[in-house]
Each structure stands twice: as C-alpha cells, then as structure tokens.
Amino acid sequence: MHKVNLEAKLAAFSEQWSPKTVAAFNGHDVMVVKAKGEFVWHSHPDTDDLFLVLKGRLTIQLRGGDVRLGPGELYVVPRGVEHRPVAEEEVHLLLIEPVGTPNTGDERTAAPKAAV
Template identity: 75%
Template sequence: MSVVCLEEKLATFSDLWSPKIVGRLNDLDLMVVKVKGEFVWHSHPDTDDFFLVLKGRLTIEMRDGDVHLGPGELYVVPKGVEHRPVAAEETHLLLIEPKGTPNTGDAATAAVKTAI
C-alpha cells in the first residue's frame, strides 16, 4: 500500500453521502465521504459506526441526545443505536467500517461504495 493523502482523495469527487474506499485495514474499509444536509435514521445491528470529522461540523442525532463534532473529533455510535448524521455545511469525514457494511444499515437502500 502506498501513502494516501485524504485531502487529495476528497478533491477527486463532489457527490454527497457516497463513501469512497481509500484503503483497507484487515477486514475494515477506510473511507472518506462528503456530507451536507440530513442522512436517514438508521442503525447497524452488528457493528459500531465510526465518524472522524476532517473538515466542517457534524451532528449525530440519536434518540437519547445529539453529539456535536468539529475537525479532529471522532465519535463511535454503538451497534444497534439508531442515529442520523446531519451537517449544515459541507463536511468531510473519515469512516471505518467492516468490509461490506451498508451505510444505511440495509443493503437494499445503501450507497454503493467504490474504491478511489
């Protein structure tokens, strides 16, 4: 594997809520994504959900209270917890998930993840 520049990878696309795989660690996908607006309420029954803000601000809404993140901050949503990421401005994230995990928690409605 070669060095990966996340800023360069993020500059190669403009679509929102569509994670791009930039590397793999064991059976985990390392992904970058651009987000703005509201995502769907969802949960992941078998895995935690990792969010690291690279640029911008992200709110992770949960039924029991919201988590607010800025650049350099991360949060892990425990498996099975319903949540909805929301970004008022374009926000760039690093996501780490087990390979093949659907971003909506449901393979039928998930975005197709492509490697860049």
C-alpha cells in the first residue's frame, strides 16, 4: 500500500480536461484533473458525478442554476442531470466515479483514461 500525493500527481501533467487515475477502490476510479474553460454539456444516466475542488474555483452549470465551488468544497451531480463544469482560471479537481464511466457521458466522445 502506498500513499498518494495529489500535488505531485497534478504536477506530473499539463493536459486540461483529461482525468488521470491515481487510485482505485471498490470498483471506482479516484482521479485528478486540471480544468480551464468550458467543458461540454453532458449527463451520466447511470452514475452520480462527484467534484471536489483542490485548488481554484469551479462553476458547475445546471439547467436550473449554477453551483460555485472553491477549495475544499464538493458537489455531487445526481445521475441523469445535465451539467457543464466551467473554470475561468485553472482549477484542480478530485473526481470519484465507477470504473469505465466516460467523462462526457458518451464513450464515443470521452477522453481516454490514463494513470499518473
């Protein structure tokens, strides 16, 4: 068993909107991601979507209103709810989702998952 240093993992890559798996547990990927700008509107029909802000600020746009998050705050988008993450400046996030969940909700348009 090894501890995971999230800052070191985030320092190891520069790509935006490309989640990197740092650990796994109970059939879930634990990932870090750097994000800046607007992601695509999407939903996940079978899973909730957890966002935990490590650094920076993230707005999760929902059709019914926005959720604004800062460091140390998290939000869970319920399954099936259309949403779009937006970061005016680079934000660092921790994501947890079932293994194989496409980040866009669609395997055809999803970023490939890689470990870091």
